[in-house]
Amino acid sequence: MLRRSFLHNVLLALGAISLLTVLVFLPSFYLLTFIFTRWDEIYNEIFAHPLIGDTYWKEIGRYLSLSLRLALTTILIDLIIGVPLAYLLSRGSFPGKSLLEDLTMLPLVIPTSGFGFATMLAWTASYGLPAILGFDIKVDTLVPMVNVPLLMLIIHVALTFPYVVKTVCGALRDIGKSYEIIASSLGSKPITTFRKITMPLIVPSLLSGLVLAFARSLGETGATMIVAGVSTTAPIAVVKWEFENKLAPAAFLGALLVGISLAIIVPIEYLASSSRRARRLIPLGVEVLLVRWERKAPGRLRLFRDIISLLSIALLVLLPIAVLAYNAMIYWRQDPYTGRMEGGILYQLYGPARYIDVIAKSMMTSLIVSSLATLISTYVAMISIPVIARSGYGRLLRIMLKVPLVIPTSALGLAMILLWGPRGLGLVPPGLWLIVLTHVVFSVPVIVETGLASYFETNLPLYEDTARSLGATPYDVMETITIPMIRRGIIAGSLLAFTHSLGETGATFIVMGDHTTVSTLIVNLVESLAIPASIFASLVLILTSIVFIVIIRHLIE
Amino acid sequence: MPDIKVVDVYKRFGRIVALDGVNLHVRDGEYVCIIGPSGSGKSTLLKIIAGIIQPDRGDVFFDDVRVTDLPLEERGIGMVMQDILLFPHMNLWDNVTFSPLTRGYNREIIVNIGNEVMNLLKIRADKKAYPSELSRGEQQMIALARALASRPRVLLLDEPLASLDAHAARALRYELRRMVKELGLTAIHVTHNQEEALSIADRVVVMRKGKIEQVGTPLELYLMPKTPFVSRFIGGEANFLEGHVAQKYGNKAVIELRNGTRLCTYTHLPQGSHVLVAVRPEHIVLMKKTKEIHGENMLEGTIEDKNFLGACIRYVVKTKEGSLIVRMRRGVISFRIGEDVALRLDKVVIFEYPKEGLLKAIAYE
Ligand SMILES: Nc1ncnc2c1ncn2[C@@H]1O[C@H](COP(=O)(O)OP(=O)(O)OP(=O)(O)O)[C@@H](O)[C@H]1O
Ligand SMILES: [Mg+2]
Numbered sequence: 001m002l003r004r005s006f007l008h009n010v011l012l013a014l015g016a017i018s019l020l021t022v023l024v025f026l027p028s029f030y031l032l033t034f035i036f037t038r039w040d041e042i043y044n045e046i047f048a049h050p051l052i053g054d055t056y057w058k059e060i061g062r063y064l065s066l067s068l069r070l071a072l073t074t075i076l077i078d079l080i081i082g083v084p085l086a087y088l089l090s091r092g093s094f095p096g097k098s099l100l101e102d103l104t105m106l107p108l109v110i111p112t113s114g115f116g117f118a119t120m121l122a123w124t125a126s127y128g129l130p131a132i133l134g135f136d137i138k139v140d141t142l143v144p145m146v147n148v149p150l151l152m153l154i155i156h157v158a159l160t161f162p163y164v165v166k167t168v169c170g171a172l173r174d175i176g177k178s179y180e181i182i183a184s185s186l187g188s189k190p191i192t193t194f195r196k197i198t199m200p201l202i203v204p205s206l207l208s209g210l211v212l213a214f215a216r217s218l219g220e221t222g223a224t225m226i227v228a229g230v231s232t233t234a235p236i237a238v239v240k241w242e243f244e245n246k247l248a249p250a251a252f253l254g255a256l257l258v259g260i261s262l263a264i265i266v267p268i269e270y271l272a273s274s275s276r277r278a279r280r281l282i283p284l285g286v287e288v289l290l291v292r293w294e295r296k297a298p299g300r301l302r303l304f305r306d307i308i309s310l311l312s313i314a315l316l317v318l319l320p321i322a323v324l325a326y327n328a329m330i331y332w333r334q335d336p337y338t339g340r341m342e343g344g345i346l347y348q349l350y351g352p353a354r355y356i357d358v359i360a361k362s363m364m365t366s367l368i369v370s371s372l373a374t375l376i377s378t379y380v381a382m383i384s385i386p387v388i389a390r391s392g393y394g395r396l397l398r399i400m401l402k403v404p405l406v407i408p409t410s411a412l413g414l415a416m417i418l419l420w421g422p423r424g425l426g427l428v429p430p431g432l433w434l435i436v437l438t439h440v441v442f443s444v445p446v447i448v449e450t451g452l453a454s455y456f457e458t459n460l461p462l463y464e465d466t467a468r469s470l471g472a473t474p475y476d477v478m479e480t481i482t483i484p485m486i487r488r489g490i491i492a493g494s495l496l497a498f499t500h501s502l503g504e505t506g507a508t509f510i511v512m513g514d515h516t517t518v519s520t521l522i523v524n525l526v527e528s529l530a531i532p533a534s535i536f537a538s539l540v541l542i543l544t545s546i547v548f549i550v551i552i553r554h555l556i557e
Numbered sequence: 558m559p560d561i562k563v564v565d566v567y568k569r570f571g572r573i574v575a576l577d578g579v580n581l582h583v584r585d586g587e588y589v590c591i592i593g594p595s596g597s598g599k600s601t602l603l604k605i606i607a608g609i610i611q612p613d614r615g616d617v618f619f620d621d622v623r624v625t626d627l628p629l630e631e632r633g634i635g636m637v638m639q640d641i642l643l644f645p646h647m648n649l650w651d652n653v654t655f656s657p658l659t660r661g662y663n664r665e666i667i668v669n670i671g672n673e674v675m676n677l678l679k680i681r682a683d684k685k686a687y688p689s690e691l692s693r694g695e696q697q698m699i700a701l702a703r704a705l706a707s708r709p710r711v712l713l714l715d716e717p718l719a720s721l722d723a724h725a726a727r728a729l730r731y732e733l734r735r736m737v738k739e740l741g742l743t744a745i746h747v748t749h750n751q752e753e754a755l756s757i758a759d760r761v762v763v764m765r766k767g768k769i770e771q772v773g774t775p776l777e778l779y780l781m782p783k784t785p786f787v788s789r790f791i792g793g794e795a796n797f798l799e800g801h802v803a804q805k806y807g808n809k810a811v812i813e814l815r816n817g818t819r820l821c822t823y824t825h826l827p828q829g830s831h832v833l834v835a836v837r838p839e840h841i842v843l844m845k846k847t848k849e850i851h852g853e854n855m856l857e858g859t860i861e862d863k864n865f866l867g868a869c870i871r872y873v874v875k876t877k878e879g880s881l882i883v884r885m886r887r888g889v890i891s892f893r894i895g896e897d898v899a900l901r902l903d904k905v906v907i908f909e910y911p912k913e914g915l916l917k918a919i920a921y922e
Contacts, residue, residue: 181609182642184630186707188659196659200646284664292661 008473016387017397019380023437024444025400028258028407030424031415035255038248045248056249059237064256067234070148071217074156075164075210081157081312082164082209084305089165090172092306102553103317108162109496110545111503113522114538116223118320119155120526121327121535129319140229151227156220158316160213167209171202191301192294204271211268212406215261219408222505222519226526235410235506242414242510251418254411261406266399321542328539331532345532355533358521363540366517369432370501373439378494380440381447385490386482388448389455390464398452401445413438413510421511430513438511439501446500447493454489455482488555495552499545559620559633559710559743560585561606566615568601575601576612577767583745588737590754591747592790593764594921599747600715602764606745607713608632619711635709635742639716641700643688649699650684656707674702677736694725701733705740712737712744719749726750730757751791755779763787766922785908788835789919796841796881797915798834802826812907816877820854824907831910833918838884840904843872845890846897854902856881860892874900 035042046056089101107115122129123137130137141150179201183193221235228236234257241250282290328345330336335343342351349356388394388401404412416438420428428434460482467477483490505519512520518541525534561583568576575598583589591599604610606617608629616625624632643652654671662670675684680702682695691699697717704712717733718726734757737744748754754761755775763770763778763786771783782788789795800820803813805828812820812834826832850857858876872883872892881900892898911918 178638178640178642179644181629182636182638183644183655183659184628185607185609185632185634185636186656186659186703187630188655189630192659196655197644284667287658288661288664288667291659295661 008475012383012475012478013387013391016380016384020384020397020401020444023376023380023440024404027412027415027419027441028403030419031251031255031258031411034251034418038251042248042252045246046252056246060234060249060253060256063232063234063237063253066148066231067218067257068260069146070152070156070233071214073143073146073148073153074160074217075213077153077157078161078164078213079206079210081308082161083168083206085161085309085312086165086168086172088306088309090169091177100313102549103313104165105162106317106546106549107159108166109499109503109549111499111505111519111522111538111541112159112220112222113226113505113519114503114541115159115320116155116226117522117526117534117538118324118542119158119223119316120151120227122320122323123151123154129315129323138229140231149227149229149231151229152224152231152233154316155223155227156217158320159220159223160216161312161316163212163216164206164209167205167212168202171205172198175201189295189297191297192291195294207268207271211265215265215406215408218257218261219406219411219506221408221410221507221509222503222523225505225509225523235408238408238410238414239506239509242410242417247418247423250414254408254414257408257411258415261408262403265402265406324535324539324542328535331535335532343532345536348530348533349536353530353533355525355530355536358516359518359533359537359540362516362518362521365432365515366502366519369435369439369517370498372436373443373501374494374498376436377440377443377447377497378490380444381451381493382478382483382490384444384448385451385455385486386464386478389452390461398448401448404442405445409442409504409506410510412441413507416441416507416511430511432513432515434511434513435508435515435517438507439504442504443497443501446497447490450493450496451486451490454486460485492552492555495548495555499548499552502545502548503541561711561743561745562618562621563602563606564616564618566602566605566612566617568598568605568610568612574767576605579615579767579769581762581769581772583743586738586741586743588734588744588746588757588759589762590758590760591745591762591764592749592751592754593770594790595749596922597764598767599764603713603715603745603747606711607634607636633708633710634713635704635707635711636713637697637700637704637715637717639719641688641693641696641720643696643699643703645688648685648687649680649682649691652688652699653702653706655703660707670706670708674706677705678702693720694729697721697729705736709742712742714744714746716747716749718753726753733757751793755791761791763790780904782835782906785833785835785911785915785918786920788837788906788908790921792837794838794882794884796836796838797919798836798878799910799915800832800834802828802830802832804828810907812905814878818856818878820902820905822854822905822907826907826909833908833910833915835906835908836881836902837904838871838882839869840902841881841883842901842903843874843883843885843890843892844899844901846899850899852901854905856900856902858898858900860894860896860898863892863894874898876900 046060047054049055085104089097089104124130137150142148143150143153179197180193183197184190219235221239224233225236232240234253238250238254331345333344333346334341341347388397416434417430418424420434420437421430428437463481463485464477467481472480503519505523508517508520509523516524518537522534522537522541525537563579563581566576566579579602591602593599601610605612608624608627612625616623618624619632644655647655650671653674654667657667657670678698678701680698682691688696688699697720701717718729721729730753746758758775760772760774761778762772765786771778771787778787778791782791785797798814800812800814802810802824803819804811808823808825810822810824812822812832814820814834820834824832846857856876856878858874858881860872861875861880862873864871868887869884870887870891872885874881874883883900
């Protein structure tokens with residue numbers, strides 16, 4: 001009896017770990033080893049090419065520099081708008097708060113290429129906001145000082161600030177209001193309380209939020225491609241080189257991106273989880289002056305906070321979607337500027353180009369891919385959750401599962417094609433199945449995380465132990481206790497993974513072969529300047545995911 | 558220092574009425590304890606005085622100045638909450654000096670205030686220690702030191718001793734009172750523990766269902782409870798008997814209980830009134846039963862149960878008016894279970910019989 005149960009345990013753990021290793025961990029690891037195994041090739045191409053010398057190395061430097069500057073500027077702005085917004089969402093009480101919360105999280109789940117396109121429409125002169133306000137933003141307008149394209153910065157901020165809001169909001173809710181109340185009863189002004197009490201307490205979460213945002217910005221491909229113009233970020237370069245079949249520089253840059261993400265995430269996650277103690281950074285004398293200044297500071301900061309919060313949601317989330325919908329309306333029959341029917345959505349869809357067929361076909365592909373990927377991932381996640389939750393090495397597995405969430409998507413795509421494609425194991429050619437495999441890589445961690453959250457919330461280990469003490473085998477326990485109890489968590493995670501999969505662009509681009517998903521189709525449509533068709537496809541894609549989000553919300557509540 | 562008035566305060570949370578027309582006057586320099594069952598609105602009242610929550614209706618005055626709209630940080634109060642809440646990321650010294658620092662005082666003043674309160678409270682823990690390294694009792698003292706370092710005029714304490722063991726809590730409560738008196742503060746102290754309240758308060762406020770049931774000195778509450786609820790809540794246990802006013806001579810009256818026992822006492826209720834008689838267990842004297850029972854306020858009964866309470870023994874005695882609880886000092890005389898005894902009711906309090914029935918009138922809610 002005991003031996004059988006032991007065997008079951010070992011088999012379950014082995015199964016889960018090998019599935020996770022092959023499906024989730026292997027690709028990024030493979031990309032990193034690529035540098036060592038193919039070092040000669042890389043060296044000859046990148047550092048000492050017989051014809052062009054170290055041109056590639058210089059290009060890599062340029063692209064990485066842009067990506068890093070972009071990511072740093074992005075998280076700086078995330079910080080400025082994310083913290084006040086998190087404060088408003090966790091401390092304020094006002095009508096429409098849950099709507100505001102949903103809106104904040106929207107960029108995390110709606111398809112990036114569609115959203116990127118909507119943002120471009122909203123912020124470039126001929127279509128959106130600048131036309132109304134009378135200034136001019138082009139794709140090559142640069143932000144002074146840091147020299148990053150403004151449009152790119154806007155889209156990166158829009159796609160990453162929810163990470164900061166989400167983690168900080170969670171921390172603020174956890175610590176509650178009590179410390180702040182005590183601080184005011186001791187005579188502290190709100191701004192001093194924020195600096196000395198609230199801030200230090202949320203720093204760990206703030207750091208993890210910023211790291212997530214940083215990694216996301218460093219790897220963002222789908223939306224960036226749409227607003228890129230002539231600028232090239234590192235992830236875009238990976239895609240570009242892969243298309244030009246220059247595998248050595250693509251793989252090298254991809255590996256560098258993975259390396260940078262890991263090098264930043266691991267120490268900061270470690271730091272964030274260790275100490276809650278604040279050393280005195282400011283000497284007492286300066287502190288006294290600072291406090292005096294704070295006591296005189298105007299009490300209007302609250303207003304400032306609310307304005308920043310509402311404005312950023314309005315500009316970053318609502319405006320793009322509204323402009324997209326508005327454009328869909330005015331472009332419906334004809335080009336609103338020239339009046340030509342050929343420039344209208346209907347003509348592009350049903351005219352000689354028959355874009356409707358292309359869109360429908362890619363929508364089909366997207367749905368098939370997302371369903372398959374979600375199905376496979378859900379199964380893998382269900383086997384893994386008990387193992388991760390109950391075993392000693394589970395924590396390590398859990399940290400490792402963070403990697404696919406932060407590795408740049410184009411690097412992931414490259415890793416997949418190098419590993420499974422014709423040049424690697426030759427098992428899966430680019431196309432539908434490779435897309436599915438790629439999406440499994442980042443879907444499993446999403447489902448495992450939500451599943452684990454509900455696993456620990458429901459106090460499951462207790463029930464499981466009870467069942468085992470009654471003589472149930474681990475497999476019985478999983479089937480009759482574990483899975484039913486965390487079903488809602490898993491379903492919510494699956495839906496989340498589904499929307500991720502529906503919107504993924506960067507990796508899909510590299511592994512899709514002759515198939516096209518809607519999100520990649522949008523990039524192609526924009527690049528071939530079929531604007532009306534892009535408007536239509538983006539709107540359809542965004543609306544589809546909003547429907548899913550509403551469903552998730554209902555399930556969670 | 559200030560004199561605090563709470564005038565006609567109402568507060569509801571959704572459908573729950575937390576405070577239902579509360580009026581309270583705490584005098585300058587007074588130590589007032591608020592007691593009452595769970596959910597009676599004690600914390601809510603304290604929070605309204607502090608300014609943490611706003612009343613739906615009514616006002617709060619400090620020294621006859623309306624402070625209802627004054628923000629928390631300007632009321633000059635020091636608070637110690639039930640769950641201590643030391644700032645976890647600051648060491649002991651930074652916690653204690655938080656208030657003088659955030660008021661923008663000079664360095665030397667900050668250090669002086671810090672040392673002064675630490676000395677006052679005789680805190681000897683390492684100044685560099687973090688809250689998680691201190692015992693609950695030490696944390697409690699630091700929280701108090703932190704509140705005192707803000708030089709408050711009013712000290713608001715919400716169950717400040719609830720997390721300590723009984724021994725430490727008892728030692729600290731007298732210390733608390735001494736300190737408050739020494740500094741001349743006005744203190745309001747919420748507690749669950751009626752013994753704690755009676756032993757240190759100048760006056761005690763009994764709350765129930767969002768209303769103030771009675772305010773008075775500990776002795777007044779003990780000897781002259783205004784309602785059956787107060788008579789049961791103060792002291793913990795009480796005997797209740799039903800009867801009517803049989804005869805009246807001025808303020809003197811003879812009460813006849815259900816089964817004919819007659820008690821001589823005082824009441825303002827008219828002849829014929831339906832009354833409730835409350836008798837404390839320690840106000841009943843047990844005696845060996847002699848042949849004849851005579852004399853005033855006497856009853857006879859049989860010992861049904863006996864519990865050892867340390868200095869006292871608690872008896873349950875079956876009489877013709879029902880079972881009575883009796884508490885007697887140990888030593889002088891003792892009775893066996895089953896023994897027949899005589900009882901003398903030394904002191905009784907007469908209430909008009911509650912319309913809602915006895916159980917509802919004394920329920921802990
Ligand atoms: N923020 C709140 N939201 C909703 N209801 C509340 C809130 N605060 C208090 N209440 C309700 O108001 C009533 C009075 O609460 P209060 O905390 O004042 O009771 P209390 O006398 O302090 O009780 P305890 O002795 O348990 O601390 C309770 O029924 C409580 O549930
Ligand atoms: Mg309370």
